[in-house]
Amino acid sequence: MKVILLGTAAGGGFPQWNCACALCVRAHRGELPARSQESVAVSGDGRDWWLLNASPDIRTQLLAAPALTPGPGPRDTPVRGVLLTDAEVDHALGLTVLRGGADLTVHAAPPVRDALTTGLPLRGLLDRYAPWEWRDSTVAGGFALSGGLTVTAHPVSAKAPKYVADPDPGVPWVVAYRIEDPATGGVLLYAPCLAVWPDGFDDLLASASCALLDGTFFSADELGSAVRTADAGQPLMGHLPVDGPGGSLTRLARHRRPRRIYTHLNNTNPLLDPGSAATETMRGAGAEVLPDGAELIV
Numbered sequence: 001m002k003v004i005l006l007g008t009a010a011g012g013g014f015p016q017w018n019c020a021c022a023l024c025v026r027a028h029r030g031e032l033p034a035r036s037q038e039s040v041a042v043s044g045d046g047r048d049w050w051l052l053n054a055s056p057d058i059r060t061q062l063l064a065a066p067a068l069t070p071g072p073g074p075r076d077t078p079v080r081g082v083l084l085t086d087a088e089v090d091h092a093l094g095l096t097v098l099r100g101g102a103d104l105t106v107h108a109a110p111p112v113r114d115a116l117t118t119g120l121p122l123r124g125l126l127d128r129y130a131p132w133e134w135r136d137s138t139v140a141g142g143f144a145l146s147g148g149l150t151v152t153a154h155p156v157s158a159k160a161p162k163y164v165a166d167p168d169p170g171v172p173w174v175v176a177y178r179i180e181d182p183a184t185g186g187v188l189l190y191a192p193c194l195a196v197w198p199d200g201f202d203d204l205l206a207s208a209s210c211a212l213l214d215g216t217f218f219s220a221d222e223l224g225s226a227v228r229t230a231d232a233g234q235p236l237m238g239h240l241p242v243d244g245p246g247g248s249l250t251r252l253a254r255h256r257r258p259r260r261i262y263t264h265l266n267n268t269n270p271l272l273d274p275g276s277a278a279t280e281t282m283r284g285a286g287a288e289v290l291p292d293g294a295e296l297i298v
Contacts, residue, residue, distance in 0.1 A: 001149065001181040002043045003188060003210070003296040004068075006051075006061035007036035008289070010216050010266040011090035013057065023272050032272055035292050036061055037090055038192055038264040040212065041068060043078075044181050048147030051082045052177065052190050054094030064293060080146050081105035083137060085193055086174040087115040087161050095122055099129040107137040109153065111160075111171045119164045137175060145179075152178045154204060157195040159238035178204055186298040188212070192264040195238040197251050208258040210298045213248060215262025215289065217241045218269045218278045239264075242271070242282065249285050259296075260287040 007013070014035040015024035026032045037055035049068055055061070062068045062079070070077045081104045084091060095116075098104060108116070113134055116122045126132060135143070142152035155172030167173070176191035189208040191201075193216075205211055216239035217223070241247045242262065252260050262282070265271055270278035271289050282289070 001179065001184065001186045001188060001298040002046055002067070003298055004041040004065050005212075005261075005263065005290055005292060005294045005296075006039040006041055006065060007055050007057055008263045008265060008292050009035035009037055010264045011037060011088070012267065013037045014265065014267045014272060016267045019267055021268060023270070024267050026273075033291060035265065035272070039091075039094065040190065040263075041065065041079075042149065042179060042188065043067070044145070044148035044183070047078060048080050048145070049078045050080055050145050050147070050149070051094075053085055053091040053192070054082045054098060055090060056093045056097075058094035059097045061292075075102070077101060079104070081107065081132075083151065083177055084108040084112055085177065085190070086157075086159075087112040087120065087164070088193075089120065089161065089163070092116060092120065092122065095126060099126050102130050103133075104130075105133045105135060107135050107143065107151070107153075109138050109155075109172060109175055110136055111168075111173050115161065115164055119161070137177075138172075148181065148183055150180050150182060154178065154198075154200065156191060156198045156201070157193060157238065159193070159195050176201075176204065178207070181298070186210075188298045189258070193238070194240045194248065196240055197246075197248065202251075202254070205252075205255045205258060210259040210261065210296060211255075212261050212263050213252075214239055214264055215242055215248075215269065215271060216264050216266045218271055219243050220247075222266070222268050239266075243278070249282060249287060252287060253285060256286065259298075262287060262289050265289065 015027035157174035160167030
């Protein structure tokens, strides 16, 4: 399985357009590499490519990836569709850039498809350009992708987008994807948004060859006390921190087999600085942060 990290930053990218925090200032000066908003491309055969989330930066990301170059026909593209982990604006707005692409398929959980019909009504808009097929990503037994990959979706969070009014707290709004290449046995676990460490997630990691994980915040108090819950010290924005007793890095210590890569990095995250103490801690635990455009074989 071929994997391209099209973008690795959280919403707004890095640096953010309206931010003068210490890290963004360094990025503006060219001291730290800029990063676009998180999205991934995967393929089992190098010809049929599937996008994992579609960020607002998707046009630039596709143009920067030679494997995703269109052709040979004037409207041919290797992009076959999109797998959405959730209905967040930062993961779905890129669909509008893909408008007019013929015969694309979008896989998403039922609440996500509903939200993109009503709260953020992209489906009707997109169908006016070219009809797409919208499928339930949570179908029992999983589903197959052209190019030889098989996928199962696993609910990991009930965090709904801000634009959804009165969401049902029991609805699994966010999923992780387990993507397998049956020809090689390679397994990619894609989980860029984890509000908590969900039940069964250790089993998913144990089966994976490589895991792309939520690295939004390094610490629970990264944004200050105003965005912490009183009980667990978790960011209200719905992302499990990397560091700390209950952080993902500690939990990853029991999983040495898969390659462990953090993505979806917020502009406040010291992991954006390869020379930071946070980066040293992460590397010491056997995890990684890779740049935009990094290519993997899983």
